[in-house]
Amino acid sequence: MKKKLVVIGNGMAPGRALETLFKKAPGDFDVTIFNAEPRVNYDRIMLSPVLSGEKTFEDIVIHDDAWYAEHGVTLLKGEKIVHIDREKKTVMSENGVTSPYDHLMIATGSTPIVIPVPGHDKNGVVTYRDLDDVDQMLEAAKKRKNAVVIGGGLLGLEAAAGLQMQGMNVTVLHLMPTLMERQLDPAAGYLLQRAIEDRDIRVITKANTHEILGDDEVTGVALDDGTVIPADIVVMAVGIKPSTAVAEAAGLEIGRGIIVDDAMRTSDPDISAVGECAEHRGMCYGLVAPLYDMAKTLAARLAGDETAAYTGSVTSTKLKVTGIDLFSAGDFAEAPDREEIVLRDAAAGVYKRLVLKDNRIIGVVLYGETKDGAWFFQMMKDGTDVSELRETLIFGQGYAGGAPLDPTAAVAALPDDGEICGCNGICKGDIVSAIAEQGLSTIDDVRAVTKASGSCGSCTGLVEQLLALALGDAYNPAAVQPMCPCTDLGHDDVRRLIVAKELKTIPAVMQELEWKTSCGCAKCRPALNYYLVATWPGEYEDDYQSRFINERVHANIQKDGTYSVIPRMWGGMTTPGELRAIADVAEKFNIPSVKVTGGQRIDLLGVQKEDLPAVWADLNAAGMVSGAAYAKGLRTVKTCVGTDWCRFGTQDSTGLGIKIEKMMWGSWTPHKVKMAVSGCPRNCAEATCKDFGVICVDSGYELHFAGAAGMHIKGTEILCTVATEEEALEYCAATVQLYREQGRYLERIYKWADRVGHDTVRAQIVEDQERRNLLYRRFLYSQKFAQIDPWAERVAGKDWREFTPMSDISRLEAAE
Amino acid sequence: MNTQTERWIDVGYLNDIPRRGARCVKVPGYTVALFRTGDDQVFALEDKCPHKNGPLSQGIVHDGCVTCPLHNWVISLATGEAQGADEGKVATIPVKLEGGRISIDIGVAAVRAA
Numbered sequence: 026m027k028k029k030l031v032v033i034g035n036g037m038a039p040g041r042a043l044e045t046l047f048k049k050a051p052g053d054f055d056v057t058i059f060n061a062e063p064r065v066n067y068d069r070i071m072l073s074p075v076l077s078g079e080k081t082f083e084d085i086v087i088h089d090d091a092w093y094a095e096h097g098v099t100l101l102k103g104e105k106i107v108h109i110d111r112e113k114k115t116v117m118s119e120n121g122v123t124s125p126y127d128h129l130m131i132a133t134g135s136t137p138i139v140i141p142v143p144g145h146d147k148n149g150v151v152t153y154r155d156l157d158d159v160d161q162m163l164e165a166a167k168k169r170k171n172a173v174v175i176g177g178g179l180l181g182l183e184a185a186a187g188l189q190m191q192g193m194n195v196t197v198l199h200l201m202p203t204l205m206e207r208q209l210d211p212a213a214g215y216l217l218q219r220a221i222e223d224r225d226i227r228v229i230t231k232a233n234t235h236e237i238l239g240d241d242e243v244t245g246v247a248l249d250d251g252t253v254i255p256a257d258i259v260v261m262a263v264g265i266k267p268s269t270a271v272a273e274a275a276g277l278e279i280g281r282g283i284i285v286d287d288a289m290r291t292s293d294p295d296i297s298a299v300g301e302c303a304e305h306r307g308m309c310y311g312l313v314a315p316l317y318d319m320a321k322t323l324a325a326r327l328a329g330d331e332t333a334a335y336t337g338s339v340t341s342t343k344l345k346v347t348g349i350d351l352f353s354a355g356d357f358a359e360a361p362d363r364e365e366i367v368l369r370d371a372a373a374g375v376y377k378r379l380v381l382k383d384n385r386i387i388g389v390v391l392y393g394e395t396k397d398g399a400w401f402f403q404m405m406k407d408g409t410d411v412s413e414l415r416e417t418l419i420f421g422q423g424y425a426g427g428a429p430l431d432p433t434a435a436v437a438a439l440p441d442d443g444e445i446c447g448c449n450g451i452c453k454g455d456i457v458s459a460i461a462e463q464g465l466s467t468i469d470d471v472r473a474v475t476k477a478s479g480s481c482g483s484c485t486g487l488v489e490q491l492l493a494l495a496l497g498d499a500y501n502p503a504a505v506q507p508m509c510p511c512t513d514l515g516h517d518d519v520r521r522l523i524v525a526k527e528l529k530t531i532p533a534v535m536q537e538l539e540w541k542t543s544c545g546c547a548k549c550r551p552a553l554n555y556y557l558v559a560t561w562p563g564e565y566e567d568d569y570q571s572r573f574i575n576e577r578v579h580a581n582i583q584k585d586g587t588y589s590v591i592p593r594m595w596g597g598m599t600t601p602g603e604l605r606a607i608a609d610v611a612e613k614f615n616i617p618s619v620k621v622t623g624g625q626r627i628d629l630l631g632v633q634k635e636d637l638p639a640v641w642a643d644l645n646a647a648g649m650v651s652g653a654a655y656a657k658g659l660r661t662v663k664t665c666v667g668t669d670w671c672r673f674g675t676q677d678s679t680g681l682g683i684k685i686e687k688m689m690w691g692s693w694t695p696h697k698v699k700m701a702v703s704g705c706p707r708n709c710a711e712a713t714c715k716d717f718g719v720i721c722v723d724s725g726y727e728l729h730f731a732g733a734a735g736m737h738i739k740g741t742e743i744l745c746t747v748a749t750e751e752e753a754l755e756y757c758a759a760t761v762q763l764y765r766e767q768g769r770y771l772e773r774i775y776k777w778a779d780r781v782g783h784d785t786v787r788a789q790i791v792e793d794q795e796r797r798n799l800l801y802r803r804f805l806y807s808q809k810f811a812q813i814d815p816w817a818e819r820v821a822g823k824d825w826r827e828f829t830p831m832s833d834i835s836r837l838e839a840a841e
Numbered sequence: 842m843n844t845q846t847e848r849w850i851d852v853g854y855l856n857d858i859p860r861r862g863a864r865c866v867k868v869p870g871y872t873v874a875l876f877r878t879g880d881d882q883v884f885a886l887e888d889k890c891p892h893k894n895g896p897l898s899q900g901i902v903h904d905g906c907v908t909c910p911l912h913n914w915v916i917s918l919a920t921g922e923a924q925g926a927d928e929g930k931v932a933t934i935p936v937k938l939e940g941g942r943i944s945i946d947i948g949v950a951a952v953r954a955a
């Protein structure tokens with residue numbers, strides 16, 4: 026007597042189980058399949074090529090009608106099972122078709138998750154799971170223009186690429202900061218985003234969908250930040266959940282999926298579950314490889330092999346978008362007991378990262394070149410000890426002692442019009458051809474002929490690398506001090522390359538400049554963040570996690586973890602109202618110390634972090650803005666009383682100091698910047714030991730720069746004398762802008778000026794009027810984005826998380 | 842000291858913590874710093890640097906470590922140990938991340954506070 030096997034669902038998992046079963050035990054079973062989808066078994070993972078037009082449905086069919094006939098299988102298409110009667114051992118479909126079983130195989134797969142935002146039920150909102158979804162998308166692509174895909178994971182990106190190839194304008198909205206964050210680290214996520222954007226697909230990360238707009242039909246998607254993106258079709262690809270409803274109603278044990286043991290049996294021994302609907306040892310899978318392993322075990326069991334067991338799978342991921350090569354597997358999180366090997370080839374767009382623990386591979390991320398994926402994956406699954414291979418492991422299986430990494434690669438990869446020398450506007454092509462045509466062989470030759478690196482000198486390293494590229498071993502560039510152990514490049518080279526290669530995010534810098542670590546360190550991250558802020562005003566989005574705490578909260582951390590707050594007092598001037606507000610705040614928040622600083626303003630010391638927003642709110646209400654008291658930025662502009670009161674005063678020193686402070690505040694600089702304006706050479710405001718100082722004289726204003734009075738005491742140098750306040754302001758801003766563009770992170774103005782030469786600074790600011798004017802304008806432009814009172818912003822709720830504990834359970838009674 | 846039972850308390854969502862950042866949780870007697878790394882792992886340490894009690898939650902998070910904001914000691918998030926030449930160790934607190942929610946074992950925390 027043949028046993029009666031009933032299968033619910035006709036996806037890839039039961040398809041494979043039946044194939045194996047018919048081989049192992051031909052003729053043992055009489056099989057009936059109920060399938061909610063009105064069609065035969067097809068290769069679901071190939072839906073994306075069908076969507077993009079690279080394949081047809083016929084190409085992806087796994088079992089055609091003839092196959093079912095040949096194996097005597099009854100396939101009921103379009104029959105969805107709604108009820109299992111475990112006592113009578115029967116199943117019933119929506120249309121009332123019933124069938125008895127000896128053994129029941131549940132293979133209902135998964136259901137796409139639809140996020141319940143307002144409007145999610147409008148016409149034109151689709152998911153991406155089966156051929157009907159693909160047909161709906163293809164239909165839309167014929168008549169309509171704009172598509173939005175919610176979800177930048179595997180499915181979302183495949184849908185986006187497909188719709189784009191069908192001629193739609195596609196926008197991908199992704200909640201997280203980088204694409205496919207579950208499979209890729211941020212570095213690979215950056216490369217992927219670039220490749221997706223290269224196909225004219227717009228990607229918006231950190232995008233929180235607020236509402237889907239339209240009457241009956243979708244017309245657009247609104248984000249939490251108010252952005253509206255027009256859409257004629259919205260594809261939701263935010264995740265899947267195992268389809269367990271029928272099994273649950275039948276009283277089977279359910280966790281996230283239908284719980285099965287190693288024999289793929291559910292809590293009822295006559296019922297097994299296989300595929301995405303099953304939960305095995307706490308895992309639900311969403312990829313075919315593990316499902317095939319499950320299917321093999323189940324088939325063996327049904328064929329009578331009592332020892333067959335499924336013990337779980339290790340999975341790997343690939344993205345099926347033509348032209349994008351990406352592979353990931355295992356666990357690639359950072360932890361101190363792990364080591365990483367990173368290889369970046371910026372020119373080829375390659376990023377490879379292996380994560381090792383105890384000399385075994387536990388995680389792999391490959392981007393751009395994935396041919397060794399299977400090799401790494403196998404070693405990872407086998408737990409192979411890789412100590413012997415370590416040195417060359419990352420180069421892959423085919424490695425045969427090739428050349429070590431070329432440190433000049435980043436420069437080699439620059440286009441001919443990539444700018445090398447910012448001071449003199451010299452491009453790579455100019456230098457390379459000068460070297461070749463005029464037989465140059467030293468840095469001095471290049472300087473003499475092209476002027477490159479002849480001014481501030483910060484591009485010397487790059488010019489040397491060009492010489493090395495042209496002359497090979499014959500040239501030996503002077504060693505540069507690397508920024509930190511994450512890179513071989515020095516600060517200046519990094520800065521110039523950020524400009525020349527138009528790098529606009531930290532992951533972009535790390536990839537293109539071949540950083541040796543995956544996410545940098547506490548030394549390079551703040552420096553890169555500054556370089557990007559300074560280079561791309563208005564474009565770069567500040568990375569707060571790469572800033573020192575004082576700049577994240579705009580207050581200074583104290584030895585006991587409290588903060589000090591110093592409101593700005595323009596030019597050292599204050600009013601009774603401001604003083605009253607400060608006094609009130611001090612009392613209201615029990616601030617233990619109030620001190621007059623050496624910078625002509627008042628310090629509130631010992632503020633609790635949680636109180637910071639409220640303290641600022643009160644100070645803001647009294648008209649005061651942030652002092653950015655301890656930022657790498659403008660600190661104070663000290664003034665003296667000048668012509669307003671003083672019998673020696675020659676100019677309005679207080680007024681000019683206030684004007685300077687109002688122009689300069691908020692600007693980020695490589696290190697702190699302090700200024701002062703004195704009304705006469707008696708110099709009561711100590712202008713001659715400041716980063717920038719002004720001494721007023723009868724004929725105008727004597728401008729000073731590059732002084733300091735901290736660890737090193739340094740009198741200023743004279744820049745020049747100007748006649749008007751307007752000129753004083755322009756020269757001041759231009760000097761600071763030059764420093765912002767050339768200074769190395771944590772280098773004060775006096776150190777920068779020592780390094781590049783005071784005369785070089787004078788030449789650029791005083792003698793070159795056009796250049797000064799450009800610098801001045803660049804400074805003012807960047808201030809448009811910088812002069813946002815950080816306190817007001819935070820009082821309004823920005824980064825509120827920074828200031829509140831995530832959770833307070835301190836009142837909870839201690840467990841007995 | 843009696844043997845303490847575990848007591849897991851839900852303290853919030855993974856997304857409440859910025860990537861490569863930290864948040865605090867106040868528990869009886871002291872503060873726990875919860876860290877989230879660039880690749881979404883979560884660690885919990887007492888918010889107190891082994892050097893001079895600096896609030897580690899305010900530091901820069903990188904490569905499975907945090908750099909203390911006061912004097913730049915580098916502390917391993919997984920073991921609480923100071924890295925490099927510095928010596929010292931801060932208490933680690935058991936932490937679980939399940940379905941985007943974070944819980945910590947306050948049973949241990951309560952013992953420590955006692």
Ligand code: SRM
Nearest residue numbers: 581583589621622623624625626655660733734735736737
């Ligand atoms: C509050 C103040 C002292 C005071 O009570 O008067 C002060 C306090 C600090 N100074 Fe200062 N400096 C203060 C004026 C000065 C001055 C005088 C001035 O600005 O006119 C100098 C010398 C001038 C100069 O900088 O050239 C000064 C030279 C330094 C230095 C050495 C800088 C150098 O390059 O040599 C540091 C260390 C650093 O920045 O790396 C420093 C660092 C510090 C820090 C921020 C240390 C820190 O990182 O925690 C102090 C914070 C104390 C706290 O816990 O709140 N402070 N510091 C002054 C704030 C002025 C203001 O209103 O902004």
Ligand SMILES: Cc1cc2nc3c(=O)[nH]c(=O)nc-3n(C[C@H](O)[C@H](O)[C@H](O)COP(=O)(O)OP(=O)(O)OC[C@H]3O[C@@H](n4cnc5c(N)ncnc54)[C@H](O)[C@@H]3O)c2cc1C
Nearest residue numbers: 034036037038061069070105106133134300301311312313
């Ligand atoms: C677009 C796309 C691309 C993918 N790409 C990849 C990839 O590159 N690599 C990879 O490994 N995996 C990929 N996957 C995932 C892979 O396709 C699935 O893991 C696999 O198909 C799951 O097989 P299954 O048999 O468990 O379920 P499914 O294939 O989902 O089959 C379940 C079937 O059961 C039917 N059903 C559900 N409930 C009932 C019911 N009550 N009664 C009757 N029938 C019912 C459904 O209609 C469906 O036909 C992709 C998936 C999609 C959608």
Ligand code: SF4
Nearest residue numbers: 671673704705707709
């Ligand atoms: S010394 Fe200072 S206070 Fe005196 S006159 Fe000159 S500027 Fe004014």
Ligand code: FES
Nearest residue numbers: 890893895909912
């Ligand atoms: S307190 Fe942390 S380094 Fe000093």
